[in-house]
Amino acid sequence: MSILRAGRLLFIKDLRVLGRSRGLLAILIGYPIVIAVLLAIALSGGDTKPSVAFVNLDAQSGRTVQVGDERLSVDDYASRLGEAVNLVRVDAQQATQALDDGKVSAVLTIPEGFVSDLQTGIRSPVITLQTNPRSPIEAQAIERRLEAMVFRLNEALAGAYVGQVLHLVDLIQNGGNVALFGRAGSLMGLRSSEQTIRGMQAALRAAGKPEEAAKAASLLAFITGVGDNLDLAKPAAKAIASPIRLDVKAGAPGREPLSALGIAGALVVGLGLVGVLLSAALLSAEREDGVLSRLGRGLVSPGSIIAQKAVVSAAAALVVGMVLLGVVAVTTSVTVGRWGIWVIALLVAGLAFGAFGLLIGALARETRTALLAGLMISLPLAVVALIPGSDVAYWASAVAGFGPAARVFQQVLVDPEVTTSLWSGIGLLALIAIAYGVIARFVLARRMHT
Amino acid sequence: MRGDALLTARGIARRYGSFEALAPVDLAISRGERIALIGPNGAGKTTLLSILAGVGVASAGTIEWAGGTALAVGWVPQRPALYPRLTARENLTLFAGLEGTADPRAVADGLIERADLGKVADRPASALSTGTLQRLNLAIALAGQPVLLLLDEPTGTLSPDQRHRLWSWLTELVADGDMALVFSTQSIDEASRSADRIVTLVAGQLRMDGTLDDLIRAAGTDPSGPAAGETAFMALVGDDQ
Numbered sequence: 001m002s003i004l005r006a007g008r009l010l011f012i013k014d015l016r017v018l019g020r021s022r023g024l025l026a027i028l029i030g031y032p033i034v035i036a037v038l039l040a041i042a043l044s045g046g047d048t049k050p051s052v053a054f055v056n057l058d059a060q061s062g063r064t065v066q067v068g069d070e071r072l073s074v075d076d077y078a079s080r081l082g083e084a085v086n087l088v089r090v091d092a093q094q095a096t097q098a099l100d101d102g103k104v105s106a107v108l109t110i111p112e113g114f115v116s117d118l119q120t121g122i123r124s125p126v127i128t129l130q131t132n133p134r135s136p137i138e139a140q141a142i143e144r145r146l147e148a149m150v151f152r153l154n155e156a157l158a159g160a161y162v163g164q165v166l167h168l169v170d171l172i173q174n175g176g177n178v179a180l181f182g183r184a185g186s187l188m189g190l191r192s193s194e195q196t197i198r199g200m201q202a203a204l205r206a207a208g209k210p211e212e213a214a215k216a217a218s219l220l221a222f223i224t225g226v227g228d229n230l231d232l233a234k235p236a237a238k239a240i241a242s243p244i245r246l247d248v249k250a251g252a253p254g255r256e257p258l259s260a261l262g263i264a265g266a267l268v269v270g271l272g273l274v275g276v277l278l279s280a281a282l283l284s285a286e287r288e289d290g291v292l293s294r295l296g297r298g299l300v301s302p303g304s305i306i307a308q309k310a311v312v313s314a315a316a317a318l319v320v321g322m323v324l325l326g327v328v329a330v331t332t333s334v335t336v337g338r339w340g341i342w343v344i345a346l347l348v349a350g351l352a353f354g355a356f357g358l359l360i361g362a363l364a365r366e367t368r369t370a371l372l373a374g375l376m377i378s379l380p381l382a383v384v385a386l387i388p389g390s391d392v393a394y395w396a397s398a399v400a401g402f403g404p405a406a407r408v409f410q411q412v413l414v415d416p417e418v419t420t421s422l423w424s425g426i427g428l429l430a431l432i433a434i435a436y437g438v439i440a441r442f443v444l445a446r447r448m449h450t
Numbered sequence: 451m452r453g454d455a456l457l458t459a460r461g462i463a464r465r466y467g468s469f470e471a472l473a474p475v476d477l478a479i480s481r482g483e484r485i486a487l488i489g490p491n492g493a494g495k496t497t498l499l500s501i502l503a504g505v506g507v508a509s510a511g512t513i514e515w516a517g518g519t520a521l522a523v524g525w526v527p528q529r530p531a532l533y534p535r536l537t538a539r540e541n542l543t544l545f546a547g548l549e550g551t552a553d554p555r556a557v558a559d560g561l562i563e564r565a566d567l568g569k570v571a572d573r574p575a576s577a578l579s580t581g582t583l584q585r586l587n588l589a590i591a592l593a594g595q596p597v598l599l600l601l602d603e604p605t606g607t608l609s610p611d612q613r614h615r616l617w618s619w620l621t622e623l624v625a626d627g628d629m630a631l632v633f634s635t636q637s638i639d640e641a642s643r644s645a646d647r648i649v650t651l652v653a654g655q656l657r658m659d660g661t662l663d664d665l666i667r668a669a670g671t672d673p674s675g676p677a678a679g680e681t682a683f684m685a686l687v688g689d690d691q
Contacts, residue, residue, distance in 0.1 A: 009547045013533065013540075020535045020574075290531035293505045294590070297525055299548040449507045 006300045007308040014282055014312050027371075028278045029320060036270030036324055050142050052129075053095035053107040054078055054087040058114040074110055081108065085145055099132055102261065106131045106142045128247045263328050264409035265386040268402055270324055271317045271346065272382045275353025276360065276374045276400070279313040283361030283440075284370035287447060296448030306441045309361075310354040310433065317350025318343065341418060345408050345426060352401030352429040355436035362443040378402075401432045454481050455516045456598060456630050457502075462511035464497050472497045472654045474511060479598065482627035486641035487634040489651035490687055495634035496528070496602050498651070502632065503600045522549075524596035528603045530587040534576035538567050538586050541575055542593060549594035557593055565589040565619070581612030588616070592623075599623065601633040605640065617644055638662075638683040652687050 018025055058074050078087055088104055095107040107130040117125035129146055171178050175189020188196070197219060204213030286292050286305070295305065321342070329336040336342075357374055364370035378400065385397035385406040397403035408425035415422065461474040472494040479485065487495040500506030502513070503525040515521060532541045542558035551557045562571045565585045570578055575586060584604065591599060604620075605613040621644075624631050635641050641648050642662040650658040650665065658668045666673045669682035 006548055009544055013536065013544055016540070017533060017535045289533055290527060290529050291533065293500070293503075293527055294525060294531045294545070295548070297504045297523065299545075449505065 003304045006304050010308045011312060029274055032270045032273035033320055036266035037327055050085050050105040051088055052085040053098050053104040054089050055092050055095045055107060055109045057112045058110050074114060085142060126247050260410050260413040263413055264406050267321055267324055267409045268385055268406045269382045270320055271349055272353050272378050272402055274320045275313045275317050275350050276357035276378045277371055278316050279309050279354040279357035280361035280370040280374040281367050282309050283358050284364045284367045288367050292448050302445040302448055303441050306358055306437050306444060309358055310351050310437060313354025314347045314350035318346045321346035341412050345412055348426050348429045349405040351433035355433045356400045358440040359436050362440045362447060401429055404428045456481050457513055457515045459513045460511055462501055462508050465509045470654050475656045479630050481630055482624060483630045484624060484645045485632045485647045485649060486645035487649050487651060488641045493651040494654040495651055499600050499602050499634055522594045522596040524591035524599040526588050526591045526601040526604055528606060530583045532575050532590055535574055537572045537574055539571040542589060545590045546593040561589040561592060581608055584608060584616060598630045603634050638679045642679050650686055657686055
């Protein structure tokens with residue numbers, strides 16, 4: 001009897017038994033998913049937009065700027081940016097602290113003189129976006145969202161500026177009163193100037209002063225006027241290209257954002273409970289049904305049973321993990337991608353949790369005992385694994401794979417590249433799976449041959 | 451009916467720490483033989499059967515198969531060992547598959563017919579009556595086409611009619627003389643009626659290995675009295691009963 005054939009037969013049997021045990025299935029898979037989703041929503045704030053601290057250094061001016069038909073204040077501008085991200089109004093110090101603590105994903109700063117610069121149009125005001133380098137994937141997503149919003153606002157402002165420039169051209173041609181970019185006055189216009197020069201020339205000639213008429217003084221004055229007006233038009237034209245610029249800077253390394261922590265936590269709790277409880281229940285059920293004595297007669301080796309149950313656990317972890325990530329992708333601002341790495345991480349974590357559950361299942365005499373023990377051991381370890389930035393918590397929860405799994409999930413969420421550190425974490429999970437699998441195999445062998 | 455030698459167990463013993471569950475036992479089994487292991491609770495019957503089945507591990511002793519190669523053994527534990535949420539057919543197909551048979555479905559169909567499980571074949575095992583469940587338990591043990599069938603108190607929980615039905619089938623199974631049957635029981639009547647040989651175990655010790663007449667002789671009780679077998683068994687067991 002080949003190991004693969006026996007494993008396949010028992011795998012199909014387990015799926016069949018699970019499919020007919022709806023109550024057990026609800027406890028083993030439904031319950032962890034519900035807990036994980038609630039945890040994810042709680043830790044990520046339930047926002048579909050990322051949280052960005054908003055610092056207004058131009059608040060004291062209280063000024064507004066009239067651009068064409070648009071009257072714009074900093075508050076108006078902020079409320080428009082708030083369509084792209086969830087702006088949290090704080091001062092500069094609070095913003096730095098919030099970014100460092102991972103409570104916000106970035107800091108958006110409106111500089112002093114923002115409205116003034118916008119009004120004069122002499123230079124483009126620069127708003128600054130400071131992102132969290134510990135979460136580059138999310139930072140890129142926020143950057144894209146804000147760039148898109150700034151582009152849309154620029155487009156609207158540019159339209160107004162273009163109208164103003166056209167009005168300016170009309171003034172140059174026809175003259176009139178001007179109140180643009182902070183300057184006011186009466187403009188003669190090209191046509192009026194021409195008429196004036198002609199009139200002056202005619203008058204001078206009539207007065208017998210043709211030499212005087214020939215003088216180009218007034219013409220020079222006209223040229224000067226045109227030049228001055230063109231000087232005004234030039235910065236306006238620049239402003240059309242980019243009325244407001246977004247400057248992106250990487251902030252100091254802080255903690256991972258709460259959103260990533262929340263999703264990783266949800267995955268650890270969900271997969272941990274599914275893996276541990278499912279494998280513990282499946283193995284202890286073999287014993288409770290009295291089937292181990294039959295299987296132990298050489299039909300299936302203890303190692304094959306352990307490997308087969310671990311595969312069931314890994315498959316369940318993959319399904320539950322993908323469901324959770326799908327929910328995350330649809331309902332939160334967190335960017336979920338790189339599905340290939342996710343498949344590897346979820347499978348290996350499922351194997352580690354499953355192997356730990358198999359040890360509990362091999363030790364327990366009844367399914368109820370195995371489930372209770374699995375729950376009582378797993379929940380505290382999962383909670384400890386979620387304590388951010390603590391090496392003690394990491395290694396304490398690493399005994400059952402929770403700490404390394406949480407770290408691996410966070411890395412897949414926030415690191416734009418697959419790093420050595422990520423592979424080390426996956427390798428550690430694999431080692432944990434092998435270690436518990438070997439111990440569970442020996443315990444099971446003793447149970448099968450008493 | 452005794453045919454060719456099947457296996458010989460020598461000095462089979464089992465200790466749990468300082469407790470001796472089974473003192474060294476010698477037992478030879480031949481094809482077509484029906485052997486009853488009889489004794490009170492804790493006599494070591496299940497221990498000996500489980501060691502012969504390969505489920506339990508002996509602390510000492512050897513089992514030698516005639517021809518040098520271990521043959522297929524069917525194991526029928528006292529409590530049905532099967533998956534309650536699978537149907538009778540699914541249980542049989544699964545175990546036939548695990549036994550390595552080429553066509554598990556065909557084997558399962560054949561066993562369903564032989565065990566008279568046709569009407570309940572597609573019901574979950576958990577929905578079967580005690581007698582039907584024990585027939586399924588036995589059918590599963592036959593999936594590997596064993597030459598030695600080991601049954602641990604197979605009729606202990608059955609009603610008289612269920613017991614009769616099961617023994618009818620077991621008698622059919624060994625009728626061709628190819629398969630040996632070893633079963634444990636606490637009933638001297640069942641042992642004397644269904645076995646060719648009675649092996650009496652008391653407190654882990656083998657007290658007697660022979661026929662009912664041998665047992666009565668060994669006990670020194672009246673062979674013509676009412677319930678002669680039971681009287682002899684009680685005398686042999688003595689205070690250990």
